[in-house]
Amino acid sequence: MTFLENAGWMTFFVLFVCAMIVLYLARKPAHRAIRGLLDGLYIATRFVARSLANTATKMHARNREVLLHLGREQSERELRKEFHEISSFVQRDLGGYPKLQQNIREEINLIQADYEASQHTATELPDWTQAVESVAKLKTSNSEANTRLLEQIHSTAEIQHRENLKAYRETNSKRNTVLQKVLPHWRKLSFSIDDTGRRLSDIVERSKKIDKQMERFNDIQTGSERAEHMLRSSAITQFLISALVITIAIGGAFFNFHLIALPMSEMVGSAQRIGGAKVSDLAALVIICMEISAGIFLLESLRITKLFPLIGSMDDRTRRTIMIASASVLLTLASTESALAFMRDQIANDLAALRASLAGPSSFAEAEVHTGINHWIPLAANMVLGFVLPLALTMIAIPLEYLLQSGRTVLGSVVASLIGLLAIAVRVFASLLRQMGHVLTSFYDLLIAGPLFIESLVLKSRSSHSDDVQEELPWDDVEPTEPMSTGAKK
């Protein structure tokens, strides 16, 4: 500024003209330098963008593989479970089918026998009817004798009729009794048939379910878009739910930590520190970690989770040993925590009494009055929580397994998408660099617009003398796009 003020406008003008001449003379090398520099940057950034895009594509492919692999494993597991269930169902229920068939046959035979026993046999006509006809046809004058004879026959017929009626009623009664005996057999038969039908319909339902799972499994096996989409959305849902449950569990662990940190200081002391953390706090943390570990081993040995496939594949005896050991450790730690919770309550009461006594005699008396009534409620709550919380924390293994499984694909997808976005951003930046080359060369020409105008006038005057010379504007001879486009093609 001082230099410009001292030099004056004339000097500034001379310098400006000189600079313009120098810039005009150095125009082509300057253009080449600008283009070379920006072309280099453009190519480099394009290379980075391509690399990032390739990485994103590879990550997407890898994520897809992992996703399908996990989905295949899960589908296989579900199918295996279904087949196992249907197998046990067939063995348990339909395995007794021959016996059932035998029962039905026996029931039918019994019903048939009873039915036959209950059949009505028509009584034959009595022989005396023919005798009556013969007496009636007798041509005799002694009608009295006939009448007596007929009356005798009538009375005999009456007696026989009553006997027959009685016999008929007895037979009917017996038949009814037999038919009544048939009724339970019918019911049994009906129940057996209904039961068989119900079981068969269960099998049909299960087979439909298996069909659906087989279809899903085939979709995953072929790697279809539908299966991938389904698995991805399922993985995201699982990830979010398990993350939520883990967060809640961490809250529980934090609460548990505070429940036992103070009494732990009574056991191991709180003055000693390791790396800035109190030993008592670390001991409390170790206990909580041990509880979680025991819970994980317990669920592993029960084959509920598969964080350690080795445990699941052990023989039943070893697995049962691990299960019993884990459960024992867990119960011991839970009982210890309950005792610590009791101790915590005692210490907290002592501290409250101390603070009250330090605050003054009136506050101390007030504190005494307050602690007398509801003392057992927080104590019992602390002890129950101390016992229950470690057991509840064991369930953390299930969401943890889901989180680890789904987290791999979800986080992988997120990272791949971010890399893809970064590739796009770098590519846009490369395009901007390319345009920057044009802008800079144009700006350079703008600075030396005067000499370029003179040059164009000279060229025009030359072209008017010679028809062979083609009219050419000074800024048209600069072709910045050529190397840029070459770079772009590269």
Place this chain on the structure above:
Amino acid sequence: MNTIKRFIAVLGVLTCINACSTDDNPKYANGYYLLLDTSGTYTKELDKAKQVINYILAMMEPGDVFAVARIDSASFSEKDIISKLTLDARPSVAITQKQNFASNIEAFIAEVKSSDYTDISGGLLQGVEYLREARVGSRTILIYSDLKEDLPKGYVRDVKPELEGFTVKALNVTKLRADNQNPRSYLDRVADWQSLVITGGGNWILINDLDKPDALL
């Protein structure tokens, strides 16, 4: 053989853990040294000092060090320490220690007699020495006094205390009758002590409102 190897490995891990930890971990412990002025009419203010002491006791953590000393005619002496404690790591023991400490202080305040002179510098030097020996992480000297020093004849206190790493808090610096007549004397008195502490490399804090106990620690 494998069992022996395992035992050695476990022993090694335990040794490492033990090496990481120390018995007292002084760098995390806090040290407090409270000087109580027992000269002249200031003894009337000692009831309020009891509240300060109780507050400090209530807020102390295991491993912390606390000593209360009197400022009398010749305070550069261990005999002037009324009560001192290093808080035990176990809360139950620490509670008992605090109760005993509070009882000692109460007994002292009930029986205290005014001293003829006021040797604040001697008490400050004694406090510096005590907290240095205690090897604590943070060192705080609390001076409960009107900061008016009055040395007996023959006592020399021209030693500049080295207060690097110390925080000196002047509590309840009451105004004397002469201060009311000429506030300059009060301001100069406080400024002189502040200068002494800052020159020695320490931090200076003046707290006259004891109703805000949070500022004490």
